[in-house]
Amino acid sequence: MTDFSHIRHIAFDADDTLWKNEDFYHATEIEFGELLAPFTGSEKARQALAETESKNMPLLGYGSKALTISLIETATRLIPDALDALLVQKILAIGTRLLRMPTVLLPEAVETVSYAMTRAHVFILTKGDLIEQERKFENSPFKQMGLEYIVISGKSPEDYRQQLRRMHIEPSTFMMVGNSPRSDVLAPLMIGAYAAHIPYAITWAHEHVDLEPNPKMIQLKHLGDLRAYI
Numbered sequence: 001m002t003d004f005s006h007i008r009h010i011a012f013d014a015d016d017t018l019w020k021n022e023d024f025y026h027a028t029e030i031e032f033g034e035l036l037a038p039f040t041g042s043e044k045a046r047q048a049l050a051e052t053e054s055k056n057m058p059l060l061g062y063g064s065k066a067l068t069i070s071l072i073e074t075a076t077r078l079i080p081d082a083l084d085a086l087l088v089q090k091i092l093a094i095g096t097r098l099l100r101m102p103t104v105l106l107p108e109a110v111e112t113v114s115y116a117m118t119r120a121h122v123f124i125l126t127k128g129d130l131i132e133q134e135r136k137f138e139n140s141p142f143k144q145m146g147l148e149y150i151v152i153s154g155k156s157p158e159d160y161r162q163q164l165r166r167m168h169i170e171p172s173t174f175m176m177v178g179n180s181p182r183s184d185v186l187a188p189l190m191i192g193a194y195a196a197h198i199p200y201a202i203t204w205a206h207e208h209v210d211l212e213p214n215p216k217m218i219q220l221k222h223l224g225d226l227r228a229y230i
Helices: 022-040 042-060 065-077 083-101 111-117 131-136 157-166 181-190 224-229
Strands: 009-010 121-127 147-150 174-178 193-195 217-219
Touching: 009 111, 022 065, 022 083, 042 065, 065 083, 111 121, 111 224, 131 147, 147 157, 147 217, 157 174, 157 181, 174 181
Parallel strands: 009 121, 009 174, 121 147, 174 193, 193 217
Antiparallel strands: none
16 A cells, blocks of 8 residues: 655545535436427437537636526527526526525445544645635535635646645645546646546536546545554
8 A cells, every 4th residue: 555644735626525516417417408309309408518618617717607607608609599597597496496505415425534533634625616616615524623715716737836835735636636637646646646536427518528647646435444544
């Protein structure tokens, strides 16, 4: 087993690492497909939505507000003649419902974060809409635990460099823990940091990337398994 005892700083991703998120988005995409199924077919609608989200990402970022805009844009493009006020209202309803989704913790989230806090400087580092992410944090036990909660617009290698520089953290002493191969694993590895990958049952298509074996990366089945390494 690789020795990670030199790690002094550990950041946990939030969505689909500490609490559920993609389940709610996946359900929204399915419902959107069902709404448009009579006009264009469910699968075609969902594929078009994925394309719209990818196109809008540089401008709108991540989160339920960005998804809601993409839902409306996709419907406008696919079924302009059938898109009446009632259908628009239904699409808006399934999108804005995400703003009220509960914070559902994943198994061993609190226990693992608590254990990590006895071994290193721990904080949460996530991306997305600030208001949306802060609401999830407020409804979780992690605020009471005194964790610093950092929301950034993206998780590119340069985003990590800037964040670690701001916090005076050397990449060689830092580990990112998360479920997203692209954002939580590959990006930190590219700047010389460490990463722990914990796959989630549902992964957003944009985050899919093949991960090559790397001595600075550990693959875990469950979040609680992290305790054996730190």
